[in-house]
Amino acid sequence: MIKLLRKPANNETTPGVTIIHDVTEQNSPLEYVGFKVIELVPDAKYSEQLGNKECCIVALTGKISVAEGDLIFENLGTRESVFEKKPTDSVYVSNHRHFEVKAVTEARVVLCYSPSEQQLPTKHIKASNNRIEQRGKFSNQRLVHNILPDSDPSANSLLVVEVYTEAGNWSSYPPHKHDQDNLPEESFLEETYYHEMNPQQGFVFQRVYTDDRSLDETMTVEHGDVVLVPAGYHPVGVPDGYTSYYLNVMAGPKRIWKFYNDPDHEWILNR
Numbered sequence: 001m002i003k004l005l006r007k008p009a010n011n012e013t014t015p016g017v018t019i020i021h022d023v024t025e026q027n028s029p030l031e032y033v034g035f036k037v038i039e040l041v042p043d044a045k046y047s048e049q050l051g052n053k054e055c056c057i058v059a060l061t062g063k064i065s066v067a068e069g070d071l072i073f074e075n076l077g078t079r080e081s082v083f084e085k086k087p088t089d090s091v092y093v094s095n096h097r098h099f100e101v102k103a104v105t106e107a108r109v110v111l112c113y114s115p116s117e118q119q120l121p122t123k124h125i126k127a128s129n130n131r132i133e134q135r136g137k138f139s140n141q142r143l144v145h146n147i148l149p150d151s152d153p154s155a156n157s158l159l160v161v162e163v164y165t166e167a168g169n170w171s172s173y174p175p176h177k178h179d180q181d182n183l184p185e186e187s188f189l190e191e192t193y194y195h196e197m198n199p200q201q202g203f204v205f206q207r208v209y210t211d212d213r214s215l216d217e218t219m220t221v222e223h224g225d226v227v228l229v230p231a232g233y234h235p236v237g238v239p240d241g242y243t244s245y246y247l248n249v250m251a252g253p254k255r256i257w258k259f260y261n262d263p264d265h266e267w268i269l270n271r
Helices: 266-270
Strands: 011-014 017-023 034-040 045-049 053-061 064-068 071-076 090-093 098-103 107-115 123-125 131-135 142-148 159-165 179-182 186-188 190-198 203-209 216-222 226-229 243-251
Touching (some): 034 098, 053 098, 090 142, 190 216
Antiparallel strands (some): 011 017, 017 034, 034 107, 045 098, 064 071, 131 142, 179 186, 190 243
16 A cells, blocks of 8 residues: 655754655655655745756745755745744756755744756745635635646746645535646646644545545545645545645646546535
8 A cells, every 4th residue: 555644754854954754756655746844943945956857946934045056035935833824935956957055043944846857047036926715605715825826827837835724624625636637627736735733633534436446545634744645636634623725746648637527426515
């Protein structure tokens, strides 16, 4: 069985820099999505030379500065907790470039990767430019911050979005998938979910399953966990008393988000 649930680690690679998650094509079933969560103490630095991958640097919490070549973006970040429900700043860096992240305050940073060959300009994705949406109705409501949607041509492969789901609601629901390169009906996109809970002792349930059930895994997901979605439907259920946050990274051969609903459950959209 593929293990889709990843628990946080605490690997201090250099003084003041701790790797919480590091999902790569070498240690996961994913070929198009890479994902890293790092924590930095004030003044700590993390740097990386990108190969044939692009990267979206998300200032999840705290304040950071990001440098790429002659470009320096200072004091990025808007919140101490994701549950302030404010959009945050991000920086897109293209393939074969070097970047450095420096913590201004204690900070948690997400690095989102996908394959890329065509260089694009480095870009500060301002919090104020995040498109905010309210999706769903009844017990299927969520708040969405679009950091790097497919309507934004700033990236070659990456799609990045934040989602908040309130207590008693479902998200990524009705169950949908995007694991077939069958446009215009469906696109092939792998995905990761980085989860946080409020209060932190909470949990959500996430199921990942395919039509033939060759992949069918239901997980109890806790604060700080990552769920891998190489294929299949992937709904999330939030228990009473807790608010769910997750950050999605998607990538595939074509940068188009076109999903297909599970026919058994699509009927709920017509209520």
